[in-house]
Amino acid sequence: MLECKNISKAYKSGNLETRVLKNASFKINDGEFVAIMGPSGSGKSTLMHILGALDTPTEGQYWIDGQDVSRLTDDELAVIRTKKIGFVFQSFNLLPRTSVLRNVMLPLAYAGVPTEKREEMAKSALRGAAFPEGFWNHYSNQLSGGMMQRVAIARALVNNPALILADEPTGNLDSKTGEAVLQTFQELNEKHGRTIVLITHEREVAEHARRIIQIRDGQIISDEIKK
């Protein structure tokens, strides 16, 4: 479970203070599929960085599974990311000239999982992301965009995180492949009970989620749950 309470983020440059996030408060329960939607410059990226424990808020509190992570140091945040969060990025961010399996196993090395367990975990994550078995030993740069994003999803799943955070996951894909990827997210949520937070600026993409939080000028303007 994630809980944000009055979180704000401000950047200082010289004497000028820019508040990009203002008093955001919400809760996300386990098993939810939430889309955070807003135009560019709305503060949604900043919110995503805080939710993903890449950054800390300047004010307010943020709990992941009951642990307050809003005042942790860089290395403590790294531990939270390994254990609790799986990222899916717009530009995939796979290691080139490295096999699909190795890419998926990468987070396990940082989590300190013993070598002999890693392959099995990676394979089950790849199955979960509906990645075809025939390509497991291909280099990541030999794959199509849709396949690359599935590898990234598998990499996000491999640690059994509390939260999967997808930042514009369909931004670099054509609409058909994007649709398939979004369906994978829906399946992960419905069949496997994964908690997913999707960041997007497109209404159609956000429609795949069951709850949409809209953000504009650093403030949450609506929070609707679809029936």
Next chain:
Amino acid sequence: MPISDILHETYRALTSNKVRSSLTTLGIVIGIASVISMVSIGQGAQGVIQSSIEGLGSNLLTIFPGVVQPGRGIVSSGRGSAQSLKNEDVNILRAVEGVASVAPELSRRFQIVSQVGNNTNSTVFGVGPEYTIVKNLKLSSGVFINENQSRSLARVAVLGATAAADLFGEVDPVGKTVRIGGINFKVIGLLEAKGGAGFGGQDDAVFVPLSTMQKILVGDNYLSTVSVSVADKDLMAQVKDEVTFVLAMKHRVDPAEPDFSIISQADILGTLNQVTTTFTMFLAFVAGISLLVGGIGIMNMMLTTVTERTREIGLRKAIGAKKLDISRQFLAEALMLTFMGGLIGIILGWLISVAVSTFAGIATSVSLMAIIIAFGVCAAIGIIFGYYPARRAANLNPIEALRYE
């Protein structure tokens, strides 16, 4: 992140750009190879000099007339004109406790002509019968000057190997005659070649009785040097002090400012060792500069790598890499490059020194110490020049790194 994973990542990173990795390694290879080969040449020279000095006879004190001028060193003593050593001094020296034997000598260059008409310009030494023992000389044929010949101003000569070859070629000179300064001398012996070119020069020399030298060839009774052999190596310092004292008394001078100088083999060895050590250090320093350049090459490559892989670093941080994980990974890459370079460099440097001694005839010696130091320097270079790029990578902000284009 466990070490095995770091090694695997390092291997992947270095092999993904083989040309760049090998060129960077080449810088270290050249640096280490030149350090190893230069130091081996320096140490080889040191070994040769040491053994040739020791070959001149150990436990030896050499007394020169005049004062060795400070700054000109012990070896190149300007002793040409001083004539303070006389025949009478020799007997006093024989009486000093701990002295095994005393070999006075007077040397001067003469034109020497053989029966067959060959001639050479060699140093003629007027010496006594104890000279062979003190100077550690061996005869290859005939006999050396004896006591009788010394007393009776006999016109006999013993030839050094080079002088004999110059005068008589391959023929055994014993029994033949040579003319020194217009006077005929009968050759009674031939010395074995001693080698050790340049020091002492006993090979290109002719030996005649001291009395003959003084009274017939030179016409004066001073000595150019007196060699004193000491019974025991441990007595060297004591005998040196005693000899200084008695000679100063005899010459009626202050022992603190004598009109002669005494040097021991240890002094010569010490001075020459100082020279060769400086020489070796100089060579190592020059070679070290190329090693430094190699290290800068490593740093340059690592900085480029960090910039190129900014997004990868961002991703690694996003999925849970701590600062230490990132800095270790990049430090491991720098260390791997230097170790590879160091290993190849040591082998190459060793091959160069073998080649130098085989083809150029210069003695070399690759010491274990040089190899250990070279390896230590490699590790230090890897850490020093790898640290800054690694720290830079570790301190990247993951959010900015992920956005980096």
